[in-house]
Amino acid sequence: MVDLLAGLADDLHAAGERAARLAYAILDGTLVPIDRVTNQKPYYSGKHHRHGINVQILADPAGRLVWAPPALPGAAHDLTAARTHGLVDVLTTNDVTTFADKAYQGAGGTVRTPFKRHATRPRLSRGQKAVNRAHARIRALGERAVSLLKGWKIPAKLRCCPRRATAIVAAILVLHHIETRRQQR
Numbered sequence: 048m049v050d051l052l053a054g055l056a057d058d059l060h061a062a063g064e065r066a067a068r069l070a071y072a073i074l075d076g077t078l079v080p081i082d083r084v085t086n087q088k089p090y091y092s093g094k095h096h097r098h099g100i101n102v103q104i105l106a107d108p109a110g111r112l113v114w115a116p117p118a119l120p121g122a123a124h125d126l127t128a129a130r131t132h133g134l135v136d137v138l139t140t141n142d143v144t145t146f147a148d149k150a151y152q153g154a155g156g157t158v159r160t161p162f163k164r165h166a167t168r169p170r171l172s173r174g175q176k177a178v179n180r181a182h183a184r185i186r187a188l189g190e191r192a193v194s195l196l197k198g199w200k201i202p203a204k205l206r207c208c209p210r211r212a213t214a215i216v217a218a219i220l221v222l223h224h225i226e227t228r229r230q231q232r
Contacts, residue, residue: 049211052218062114063137066105072113072138073106073189074147074158076125077197079118079212081205089120090209097121100205100212101128102196110191112223118212125150146185195223 057065066072078092078099090098099121105114116132129135129151138145139156152160161179164171171179199219205212 049214049218052221053214055221056217057114057220059114059116059133059137062105063141063143065113066107066138066143067141069107069113069143071108071144071146071185073108073110073186073192074103074129074134074138074145074151075106075186075189075193076101076103076128076150077193078102078121079197079205079216081121081209081212089122092121095121100209101125102212102216103128103132103134104189104192104196105134106189106192108185108188110188110195111227112192112195112220115196115216115220118209118216120209126152126154129154146182146189148186 078095078097079102080097080099081090082098087098090100092099092101100118101121101123102118103116103125104112107113116128116134119128119131123131125148135154135156135158138158143157145158147154147158147160149160149163151158152163154160159182161182162171162175196216196219201215201219205215
């Protein structure tokens with residue numbers, strides 16, 4: 048059943064077209080915990096100190112899931128994952144203003160990130176801090192989309208092969224879209 052639902056999920060091109068109809072999009076990544084696997088190193092996230100898979104989420108301004116690319120091992124950085132799937136390029140090509148967190152610093156294109164203080168630079172100005180606060184308010188809706196994904200019991204902690212995660216996330220996305228359409232009627 049999971050594979051049948053996953054087969055109905057949008058591809059990258061269709062997701063780009065759907066995002067182009069939005070006022071803006073929110074890009075975020077999350078680590079979905081997994082059981083240990085034979086080849087542990089690629090799945091170990093040093094940031095979270097656990098094994099998992101990196102799932103990128105594209106959300107709309109209301110905090111609903113728009114698209115999720117295939118999952119990558121947990122050691123993959125968020126920006127690397129977005130670039131691997133061509134997500135930054137598609138959002139830029141479709142001229143979609145995208146808000147993301149500091150993990151996407153340097154993404155370029157239409158991806159907007161908050162100001163980041165560096166050790167060699169002076170402290171952030173009041174204006175930069177105000178921009179960061181406004182940016183965080185917008186991005187908080189992306190966290191809602193992540194919680195919608197993790198609200199399903201399956202991704203709470205995957206106890207299957209990590210390669211099945213992509214199909215599971217795609218199936219959840221299709222069910223989310225069906226439920227969203229039903230609520231809008």
